[in-house]
Amino acid sequence: MISDVARAATTSDVFNAIAEPQRRQMLVLLRAGEWPVTELAQELGMAQPRASKHLRVLREVGLVRDRKAGKQRLYGLDARGLRPVHEWTGGFERFWAESFDRLDAYVHDLKQQRQED
Amino acid sequence: MISDVARAATTSDVFNAIAEPQRRQMLVLLRAGEWPVTELAQELGMAQPRASKHLRVLREVGLVRDRKAGKQRLYGLDARGLRPVHEWTGGFERFWAESFDRLDAYVHDLKQQRQED
DNA sequence: AAATCATATTCCTATATCGGAATACGTCAA
DNA sequence: TTGACGTATTCCGATATAGGAATATGATTT
Numbered sequence: 001m002i003s004d005v006a007r008a009a010t011t012s013d014v015f016n017a018i019a020e021p022q023r024r025q026m027l028v029l030l031r032a033g034e035w036p037v038t039e040l041a042q043e044l045g046m047a048q049p050r051a052s053k054h055l056r057v058l059r060e061v062g063l064v065r066d067r068k069a070g071k072q073r074l075y076g077l078d079a080r081g082l083r084p085v086h087e088w089t090g091g092f093e094r095f096w097a098e099s100f101d102r103l104d105a106y107v108h109d110l111k112q113q114r115q116e117d
Numbered sequence: 118m119i120s121d122v123a124r125a126a127t128t129s130d131v132f133n134a135i136a137e138p139q140r141r142q143m144l145v146l147l148r149a150g151e152w153p154v155t156e157l158a159q160e161l162g163m164a165q166p167r168a169s170k171h172l173r174v175l176r177e178v179g180l181v182r183d184r185k186a187g188k189q190r191l192y193g194l195d196a197r198g199l200r201p202v203h204e205w206t207g208g209f210e211r212f213w214a215e216s217f218d219r220l221d222a223y224v225h226d227l228k229q230q231r232q233e234d
Numbered sequence: 235a236a237a238t239c240a241t242a243t244t245c246c247t248a249t250a251t252c253g254g255a256a257t258a259c260g261t262c263a264a
Numbered sequence: 265t266t267g268a269c270g271t272a273t274t275c276c277g278a279t280a281t282a283g284g285a286a287t288a289t290g291a292t293t294t
Contacts, residue, residue: 019136020252024205031212037271050253052272071261071270079212086206088141093203095148095196137282154241167283169242188240188291 014081017061022046023054027063030077037073131198134178139163140171144180147194154190 018024025044029035035043041051055075058064063081066073135141142161146152152160158168172192175181180198183190 015136015138015141019132021132024132027209031209038269047254048271049255049273053252056272068261071268073260073271077209077212079209079215082206082209083213086203086210089199089203089206092144092148092194092196092199095194096200098196155239164284165241166243166285170282173242185291188238188293190241190290 012060014061014063014085017057017063018082018085020054020057023058026051026054026058027077027079027082030064030075034067034069034074034076036069037075040075129177131178131180131202134174134180135199135202137171137174139167140175143168143171143175144194144196144199147181147192151184151186151191151193153186154192157192 018027022044026040029040029043037051037055038048040055041048044051055064055066059066059075061081063078064075065078066075068074135144139161143157146157146160154168154172155165157172158165161168172181172183176183176192178198180195181192182195183192185191
């Protein structure tokens with residue numbers, strides 16, 4: 001009996017995929033073009049199996065595509081999946097400008113509060 | 118001896134904080150203004166402790182601020198932390214337009230390849 | 235102080251992940 | 265076929281979470 005409780009969504013969505021710093025680095029490198037696993041690994045200073053695992057996650061969420069190229073396997077970027085993330089955060093754009101004022105007010109209130117304690 | 122290996126970064130950064138769907142929903146609700154925990158929980162159909170835990174994560178990464186309001190504690194949005202995410206994904210903007218073409222070509226190649234197998 | 239309402243925390247369990255090491259798999263060349 | 269090279273997978277171990285339930289903490293009112 002496999003309980004479905006505990007950890008809801010997993011690495012199978014883009015938000016989770018890019019939550020890992022090293023995977024983000026990989027995506028950045030891939031903007032320059034296609035890379036074989038080994039070179040990516042070397043560039044990022046990680047062992048090859050580790051690179052392969054991260055690439056697998058990226059592939060599973062569709063951020064990366066691979067194709068055979070002789071002995072090698074070249075990984076390439078498919079950035080379309082990042083668009084929803086960009087748009088989601090974009091929905092907060094007007095707030096992070098606002099936040100400054102609001103925050104100032106907030107901090108001000110806090111100080112008042114402290115003095116009153 | 119606490120090994121530092123295993124899971125690199127944790128919930129202590131924004132990317133991870135927003136990797137959780139429910140936390141994203143919270144942030145969206147918070148755009149409408151400040152909310153007490155209980156109402157947020159109810160709106161999202163989750164128990165109060167759960168909401169508190171998620172809010173704690175959001176607070177720790179700075180996406181949310183709270184202030185006392187009588188018996189209640191009102192949570193408010195501080196969207197500034199989302200800006201880096203927006204900008205990071207924005208760095209791929211020109212690629213997700215491109216991707217269509219590149220992908221078409223890719224898929225085309227794939228078909229060729231399959232036929233040759 | 236006691237009761238009450240609002241929120242945070244703790245304890246426990248199930249699972250998800252990351253990393254390393256070893257190894258399996260695939261492909262090309264001799 | 266056998267090497268050799270490039271890449272993926274499997275098998276650990278350690279840790280990070282998420283959720284639930286129960287409980288502790290805070291603040292307000294009577």
